[in-house]
Amino acid sequence: SQQGEEDPQALSIQEGENATMNCSYKTSINNLQWYRQNSGRGLVHLILIRSNEREKHSGRLRVTLDTSKKSSSLLITASRAADTASYFCARGGFKTIFGAGTRLFVKA
Amino acid sequence: EAGVAQSPRYKIIEKRQSVAFWCNPISGHATLYWYQQILGQGPKLLIQFQNNGVVDDSQLPKDRFSAERLKGVDSTLKIQPAKLEDSAVYLCASSLQSAIETQYFGPGTRLLVL
Numbered sequence: 001s002q003q004g005e006e007d008p009q010a011l012s013i014q015e016g017e018n019a020t021m022n023c024s025y026k027t028s029i030n031n032l033q034w035y036r037q038n039s040g041r042g043l044v045h046l047i048l049i050r051s052n053e054r055e056k057h058s059g060r061l062r063v064t065l066d067t068s069k070k071s072s073s074l075l076i077t078a079s080r081a082a083d084t085a086s087y088f089c090a091r092g093g094f095k096t097i098f099g100a101g102t103r104l105f106v107k108a
Numbered sequence: 109e110a111g112v113a114q115s116p117r118y119k120i121i122e123k124r125q126s127v128a129f130w131c132n133p134i135s136g137h138a139t140l141y142w143y144q145q146i147l148g149q150g151p152k153l154l155i156q157f158q159n160n161g162v163v164d165d166s167q168l169p170k171d172r173f174s175a176e177r178l179k180g181v182d183s184t185l186k187i188q189p190a191k192l193e194d195s196a197v198y199l200c201a202s203s204l205q206s207a208i209e210t211q212y213f214g215p216g217t218r219l220l221v222l
Contacts, residue, residue: 030208031208033210033211035213040218041215041216042112042199042213042214042215042216043151043199043201043211043213044213045210045211045212048209048210088150088151092207092208092209093207093208094163094164094207095153095156095163095164095207096141096153096207096211097153098143098150098151098152098153099150100148100149100150101149101150
């Protein structure tokens with residue numbers, strides 16, 4: 001069964017707004033990874049945050065990790081229409097387990 | 109650097125037929141993964157290879173699915189016989205050493221079983 005669960009399942013925002021997606025997991029992790037998937041395409045890696053890290057940035061992306069709450073969040077600032085995609089968190093360890101994803105729609 | 113290659117990109121078959129998918133990982137990547145992604149869901153790991161050995165195949169329906177990675181490079185995933193519920197996108201990914209690293213995904217093969 002999937003052990004990474006994203007929240008919300010879907011999110012619709014206006015261009016320029018920030019988008020926040022959350023991920024919860026059940027067991028201990030080595031790292032947590034975030035991926036983006038555009039419609040009909042393969043997944044693209046965004047950020048990997050290790051279990052001993054609390055925050056990472058990459059451009060307009062900010063990921064936080066709270067291992068005590070077994071949760072992570074992905075923040076996309078100043079969203080663009082091109083950010084429209086599905087976003088998945090994946091628990092990294094002996095094997096990688098993906099959640100069901102958050103579908104983000106950014107309206108121009 | 110060339111990415112992960114997969115073929116075919118699309119396949120339509122009838123139930124009970126067989127089908128095979130091919131994957132060529134990024135050069136030098138020891139670990140190769142096959143995922144099944146049903147519409148509206150996240151990818152589900154089917155099998156993970158480390159070089160040409162199987163690390164995990166706990167979610168592979170072994171009565172109908174098989175996979176091999178000869179010489180630790182290319183891999184094939186086969187379904188025989190196919191069922192309607194096998195309709196999905198089959199994604200191949202690779203990583204340099206293990207599952208604690210970034211995975212690089214191919215474009216996927218979209219399978220429709222009629």
